Amino acid sequence: MSIASSAKEAFVISSVAAGIMLSGPSLVKAGVSADQNDNKHVSIETSQIIRYGHMGQIVENVQTKLTNLTLYNGSIDAVYGKRTEEAVKQFQRLHHLKVDGIVGKETLTKLTTLNSSPKELVFGDHSEEVEPFQQQLKKLNYYEGQIDGIFGPLTLKAVKKYQKKNNLHVTGKINTPTQIHLLSNRNKKGKTLKSVKVKAIQTTEVKSSVTSIAKSLIGTNYVWGGTSPSGFDCSGFIKYVYEKADILLPRTVNEIWNYSKDVQKVGVGDIVFFETYKPGPSHAGIYLGNGQFIHTSSSNGVTISELSNSYWNARYLGAKRIPNS
Known part of the structure; x- marks a missing residue:
């Protein structure tokens, strides 16, 4: 795939992906006329990818979607820059997709089917959704319980300690900021994190x-x-x-x-x-x-x-x- 090299070249997005793709031609920049765009364009199909450096309406739609999911807080400027790439990576981590910052078919499909941020997990929850966070907290030496999907007292204590240590708002809830931070933390051996040992009560x-x-x-x-x-x-x-x-x-x-x-x-x-x-x-x-x-x-x-x-x-x-x- 090539990027338009001049103001006379533009991307045309043609796809049927709900909520994200366009149904017809779209200009990269304001000021490029439809006649100019008809002369020369590059088509991006659903099987192709959107990545760093790309521009156009499709990028703007991705930025808008990520903003609605509270993952992107930059300008919606139709330019796939570093902030957009990082927001895509955060989205991929949260949904256990390949983390490469590229909006390929799998990432795009997931984006089009979501209408809200990931579920906030709280004390008392019991589901498989809790397990990945227990695993990560255990890997980072914050959690010492079983990987059982039960958001019990040990998980609550580990979440609060993690939030405090990493300057997150201490809520005890596995909310979106905590989920993103946890899943982005690649410190597998906890070299910069203290091993948390709960002080034994008499x-x-x-x-x-x-x-x-x-x-x-x-x-x-x-x-x-x-x-x-x-x-x-x-x-x-x-x-x-x-x-x-x-x-x-x-x-x-x-x-x-x-x-x-x-x-x-x-x-x-x-x-x-x-x-x-x-x-x-x-x-x-x-x-x-x-x-x-x-x-x-x-x-x-x-x-x-x-x-x-x-x-x-x-x-x-x-x-x-x-x-x-």
Whole structure:
């Protein structure tokens, strides 16, 4: 593909790509007449590419699209310069395309199908979209949890630390600026980044605090979906107790199971899990020691039960530990 070498030469964009390509001839610069353009032009088909140095309406359309996606904040001047190229690279990183700064067929197709910025990921989200950011945070020594797609407390802590370290607005959300910065960071070994080690809280103090808070709630009614002293379900109770001890947990039993770590021997403050009304972990409580655990039952509310009880013993799946507790 060649670029017009004089004011008498112009690009003609001919394509059917929705929202980006033109349906007819277009001039590169204002002041070039239609008659002059008819004399000599270069056609760019959809199978061809748009790259650094190109000019014309198609470049202006790409710049407009990138501006709408909050990825480009330069002048919409129909000139494919360095700022446009960098915005295209950011777009490619965000959508896991080949990062070359060139608007080829794959990048163009993705551009034409998007109407908004990438989804903002927040605490509590559970999806595959979270995983690439967990992987990158782990690679850069900010995240020490599992790559499970759960935006839990460890992911939240890692995001906030990353934002603070890299002078981003500390929101705890994986928003567009954070996504772009993370996916642009090629410091694979973290040579200029500090390895983040979470300072351990005194385990004994945490366990004592958790069990004391839990016991203070004995007798609270069971409420499906409840998360406060006016009524708890089993996971709402555990989440509430740990938050009072300054430890954030995911909301559901299954998420807490995935978030917590396996232990060889159950200890005070560990979470004990049971399979009750559906396959997999569906009920949980906090281990108190001496074979007892505190939990919210549908019949008795917050209460203390024995692991040796025939009902619970038959449904016991095992114990897991909350990280840094």
